Amino acid sequence: MKNCNWSxxxxxxxIAAELGDRPELLLEAGREVKSNPVRQVFRCGDYFLKYDKRSGRRLRSEWNCAQxxxxxxxxxxxxxxxxxxxxGSxxxxxxxPEAEAVSDYFYRTYIEQPGEPAVFLNNFVHFARKVLESRLYHPDFHIGNVLYSPGLNRFALVDAQGVRKAGWxxxxxxxxxxxxxxxxxxxxRxxxxxxxxxxxxGIADPEExxxxxxxxxxxxLWHEWPRRRRQALAGYPKFSVQDGSLLRTVDPLRRTVPLENYEVLEGESALVESLFLSHFFLQLAQIPHRRVLALDRRNRQVYLEKIxxxxxxxxxxxxxxRLNALDIHSETRDWGKDEFGRISLWNLDLIRLYV
Structure with a gap:
């Protein structure tokens, strides 16, 4: 990068001695991991570099929030x-070290597998309470913005943007x-x-x-569903990916769900599309359910996880x-329990009428 009088x-x-006189040169040696028209993120060894092409106010604010x-x-x-x-800045x-988002770790370790997360959650609570009981307000405090290192058994916030002293x-x-x-x-749970x-x-009245x-x-969820619905059908990477004639499901770890152990249902376009959407609605609602693996709009088929x-x-x-809160009612025949005792909603016809 040209010398643009970096300050x-x-x-x-x-840290100044560690990074040297021109840390901006790390951008040239780094590998891009994320990008949009105004901002890029690079990784160079053990460093992450967030490069914003706009004025320095935004990253300066994040720096101050971190302090x-x-x-x-x-x-x-x-x-x-x-x-x-x-x-820019x-x-x-x-x-x-060896960390991933809590959301990813929890899904990989305790949802994909029939593990018991009690010990992990106890450790997470210790960290989260420190944040909740601090004098700070974090406008984007969620488990995707908290990292967990299994080797260190430690948590860390990854996004400081917008954090401020909490006002009344x-x-x-x-x-x-x-x-x-x-x-x-x-x-x-x-x-x-x-x-x-x-x-x-530390919630005063957990029941309420x-x-x-x-x-x-x-x-x-109902408020954001029209946008999420469009994204799922358009191949938005968080939800789906186009693979030939198939629009294939992407799991919460951004992996394409394998086409295995499935059955194919044929029907009218509206039927198969609504069944496909039911999967994403229930995923966002955090209700265990029968997964939909792919949608073939050309052949009017949907690929369902086999029971x-x-x-x-x-x-x-x-x-x-939880369904009542969504104003949806179910019957016993709509649910199934597997050999590990895990309960899932298997009747997706129940949901497709709403999505």
Missing amino acids: WRFATPA LIEREGIQLVEHLALGESSA ILITRAF FDRWFRRYSMERIGMEFRFS TRHQMLKLLAAL FYVEALVRESAA SSSTVPTAAADYQE
Whole structure:
């Protein structure tokens, strides 16, 4: 990169010595991992470099937010340096060792597999309570913005943007946007387990919070569903990918779901499309269900996960309360329980009428 009169500030003198006189040159040696028209993220060894082509105000704000978080004693990915010039600004952070987002780790370890996450969640609660009980307001506090390193058994915030000292309005009217982080684990947790988790997070009345949260989360889903519906049908990478004539499902880890152990259902275009969409609606609602693997619009077919011979009909248990919040009612015949005792909604016809 040309010398554009970069001005650098470093976290410590030791970091300044580590990065040298021209840290901007790390961009040329780095590998791009994310990009949009105005911002790029590169990885170079153990460093991440966020390069914003606009004025330095945005990354400068993030740098200041990071310092605020560190002063509260909250673990954050290490912010090393901020550079500003006429060409834009660069924020350099250190990679958190062998870490992945809590959302990804939880899905891979405790949803894909029949594991028990109690110990992991206890550790997460210890970290999350420190954030919730701090004097800060984080406008985007969710498990995708928290990293977990299994080797270190440590958590760290990865996104500091917008964090500020909590004002009166934040504490009274925006509190839910942070406390709802516990609700993001409800996919594999019973009502009783959720209430214990919410209590451990310091929620004063877990029962009242849980009931209200189901209503608020459901209202948010209905509000955003038209956009999510369009994205799923358009091959938006978070949900689906076009593969020849097939629009294939992408799982929460951005992996294309394998076409195996499935059955094909043929029908009218509206029918197969609505069954396909039912999968994404239930995924966003965090309700276990029979997966849809692919949609073939040209041949009017949908590929459904085959129901295991060991699956038996069962009552909805706690999940009916969650469907009630969506104003959807189910019967025992709509649900199945597998050999591990996991309950899933198998009758997608129940959902397709709404999506």
